[in-house]
Amino acid sequence: MPDNSTDQRSEHKQHGGARTGAGRKKGSGRFGEPTKVMRIPASKVAQVKQWLAQDQAANCAPEVNAQKWTGLLKTQGVSLFQSVAPANEAPVSLPLFSHKVVAGFPSPADDYIENRLDLNEHLIRNQEATFLLVVEGDSMQKAGIKDGDILVVDRSIEPSDGKIVIAALDGELTVKRLSIKSTGTWLVPENDDYPPIPVREEADMVIWGVVTATISRF
Amino acid sequence: MPDNSTDQRSEHKQHGGARTGAGRKKGSGRFGEPTKVMRIPASKVAQVKQWLAQDQAANCAPEVNAQKWTGLLKTQGVSLFQSVAPANEAPVSLPLFSHKVVAGFPSPADDYIENRLDLNEHLIRNQEATFLLVVEGDSMQKAGIKDGDILVVDRSIEPSDGKIVIAALDGELTVKRLSIKSTGTWLVPENDDYPPIPVREEADMVIWGVVTATISRF
DNA sequence: ATTATGAAAAATGTAACAAAAATCAAGTTG
DNA sequence: CAACTTGATTTTTGTTACATTTTTCATAAT
CATH class of the missing domain: 2.10.109.10 (Umud Fragment, subunit A)
Incomplete structure (x- = not known):
């Protein structure tokens, strides 16, 4: 502050001031928790960084597609x-049939179909x-x-x-x-x-x- | 050094001395390379440590044998x-790891991913x-x-x-x-x-x- | 009431430091 | 002369310190 000679006059420039409760909140960092410094071999710095970045992404991962997934x-x-593989649609759709089907090949057009299932969607x-x-x-x-x-x-x-x-x-x-x-x-x-x-x-x-x-x- | 008054006499206690070529060799550390400090979230320090410790240990032999099932x-x-009819493939490729992966990090820096696998392709x-x-x-x-x-x-x-x-x-x-x-x-x-x-x-x-x-x- | 402003508090990257470990050669010993 | 001692030297390594940056908010200004 170059000019601070007359305190009485300087007031007109002050907007803030001493106050409590101000300041950055705890846990407002990238990781939401305190950090520590540690020494990492140079060649692995990038890997660790990527890992940390990925971890954040995974933590705030959106709800993808879950129909009958309990957990x-x-x-x-x-x-x-x-x-991240861009999940295009309509890959492998597997129709579900009733277990009462008898000898013969069920056609997907039949009303035996109970459901359709994609293994990836089902498992992931x-x-x-x-x-x-x-x-x-x-x-x-x-x-x-x-x-x-x-x-x-x-x-x-x-x-x-x-x-x-x-x-x-x-x-x-x-x-x-x-x-x-x-x-x-x-x-x-x-x-x-x-x-x-x-x-x-x-x-x-x-x-x-x-x-x-x-x-x-x- | 308590007594260093008379240099001529002090020789009798001196074993070493100024010399070139002395000193710890470069790359003699745990990682064989220079290190850098970086900040790690507290909860992940253990993981990173474990990964680093494991990484110096024996390299894993990636033996993926998926078919010795005698059930x-x-x-x-x-x-x-x-x-159903094979649709256009937009494979949901997942990383497939071998057994020797540690603390959030794959063990060998590069070939950590054994394979990428699309469940539909793999199973069908x-x-x-x-x-x-x-x-x-x-x-x-x-x-x-x-x-x-x-x-x-x-x-x-x-x-x-x-x-x-x-x-x-x-x-x-x-x-x-x-x-x-x-x-x-x-x-x-x-x-x-x-x-x-x-x-x-x-x-x-x-x-x-x-x-x-x-x-x-x- | 709304906005602008700067102070306070936390986060973050890097420098700095001290202690430990590693290495070597001069000196000592046998 | 060979083997061992020993301290100097250098790198490693864990931690602290510090200067910036970022975030947040109370207050002044509008």
Whole structure:
């Protein structure tokens, strides 16, 4: 301020002034939460940045198309790099027939048709937040998840008790059932050969997303 | 350095000294490259750390083997879909990851995406000959096919021994494993409550197609 | 009442710093 | 002379500090 000689006169220029309650609100940043600085190898800076940007996009992902999809909807956690494929319409529409059809080939024109189904639409509620994983191992055998299955994982579903989740443990992804009890949090395999895994801290494990479907090929 | 008064005498304590070429080598850090500091939202610090830690560890061997499934099978009432004429493809391509992905980041920086997969393309090879069946009843749960599962049935595949087939029996569609032995042909339910069904003549039943995949939702 | 203005508070990117780790060669020891 | 010590030197690394920017709001001005 160049000229501040006469305080009495300077008033005519003042608009603001000391006041309480002013200032930027907490959580008004990009991430809605406090941040920390950390050191990242140069070659991965871009990747991390992209990941952070994607994660925001996934978190505010719109409701795409869900007719008969039951499930909680909430955002949380991770996201991945993924090119958004413009979902054009009318791809694979599959007519649904009654199970009472007998020998003979049902025609789509028949009134046997109960419904039409597109596998992508049926299995993917939030494309931005969905990815696929190939299962290795049989720790979830009793849940019907077998080695080689393809899991449909939705990151936008809030992990909750009883959900089958993808968790990063010891640097590997595992699929387990999440058990949140008063006694603590557990990752429970659905195979008697494997013991439940206690989860002590957040750092122990990162939950990637919730398994919404599994696909087995014969 | 407490005593440095007399340089001539101080030599007796000196081991090192000014020299060139000393010092830590470049690239000797954890990442083998220079680093940068960046600001990360607090909730994601753990994920980034885990990813960075994992990334230096062993590289993963991407072994995607989607077909070593040796499962049982089951049958019950089913609902029927049919595939419809192949529409213009606007594939909803999803990222397909291998097992070794960590904390929100794929492990190897570049080939993290094993593949991109469109579920329709992946599951429906011959669209005009493909049906979808919704399984009714949970008698096949033990075999990995549960109530509400969607079966992908391909009519263009030749039924052979061991295949899981859709057969029309008594005006209803059922899922059975086809057993063609020297002793005869059987439709074998994978459920103790149901006996194997002998197939005497072709007219006894009509095989609609071969099950190529099953989809379970959670 | 509406708008303009600037102060207050938080967010953000980068610089700076201290401590730790790594590395080497001169000096010491055997 | 070879092996070991040891401190100097340099990079790494986690954190703090700081200068900007952004957001928000109370108040003056209209």
